Amino acid sequence: MASHPRDLTVAPPEFLRLAAHPLRWRLLTELADGDHRVRELVERVGEPQNLVSYHLRLLRDGGLVTARRSSFDGRDGYYRLDLERCARGLAASGAALHPALRQEPPALPRRHATGTPSRRPAVLFVCTGNSARSPIAEALLRHHTAGRVTTV
Template identity: 60%
Template sequence: MNSDSLAPGAPQFLRLAGEQLRWDLLRALARSDQRVGDLITAVDRPQNLVSYHLRMLRSGGLVSGRRSSADGRDTYYRLDLDRCAELLADTGHGLHPALGLVPPEPPDPESARGRVLFLCTGNSSRSQIAEALLRRRAPRVEVASAGSHPKPLHPHAIAVMREQGIDLSGHRGKHLDEFAGQRFDHVISLCDKVREVCPEFPGHPGLVHWSMPDPSAAGDTPEAGYPAFVRTAGELSTRIGFLLRQLARPHAPETPS
């Protein structure tokens, strides 16, 4: 479908996603944050077309970009799933009040299964916070975190989690080599630098990337310091909420022995 053929009053989501290439880009970004080069490979289209349609999606608020901390010439693009949900709901209402989307029931934490590994460079804040949040929300998921150059936990990371009733004070930074040879259902990199050096894991789970700035690198401005760690925890909580729906899957009841 060509979005140019849509009625001028068509809902915003249809106007943004109703073009085939933009739909393909949204599908690719729904799985992982990606650079333009990654997206060119994923959708098999020329760079000028990919860049043009990315600008359309960004102007519509569905996609945002962040400069790579590994290479400042690159930008990682991220899909705003919350915004997509809002616009999809508006699309249904725009056709008929009875077609508004009903918010899905929260996933049952007991139904979430699998093994998840979070990675960042220092394993001192982002990946430790992600590990702690997922473990609390899905106790039956096996979750771990590691870094390519592990460091002691950052005091702000410990303080942010303490506010949420989670104690990280006894945790340590772990090298990703500690998990070499282990199988995971999801390997998620949170740092642009570690994405470039992440090894392949058994079973080829495929690396998912969440491009997140290092809160400890923000300096001592009013917007940085502790508030940067609060923002990081908030963004991770949102992303983990969507991850939980992937981890929660029906499973057969246990057969009595």
């Protein structure tokens, strides 16, 4: 039986290396529910604070999560899932596995008969408080409209 030689030195894509760790995957899924402080994530995942902080740093360095200070008093830091970076990383991982999993780029804007680009409707999402409802709504809009609607 013939086998295909594979280069075993090819590393998995960065997204997979970051997201495949069980604790980091759990942190990503918790952050998919909304922005959280480190102490909230510690409670949710049931791991020590230093371990959670270490893995959050790896996710932040890899661009899958972002951190920001509270706008109220600047003392609390909130972590947020970067849905666009995760989506791009997941798509790139699929394409690295097989060319058939490569996603097509979004369609170019349609042009009017005059040759000028047509205006796409624009939507502004505003989040009050420290939740991820607006980023999730934005990501869902982008996904379901395939680039036909822009966000502001």
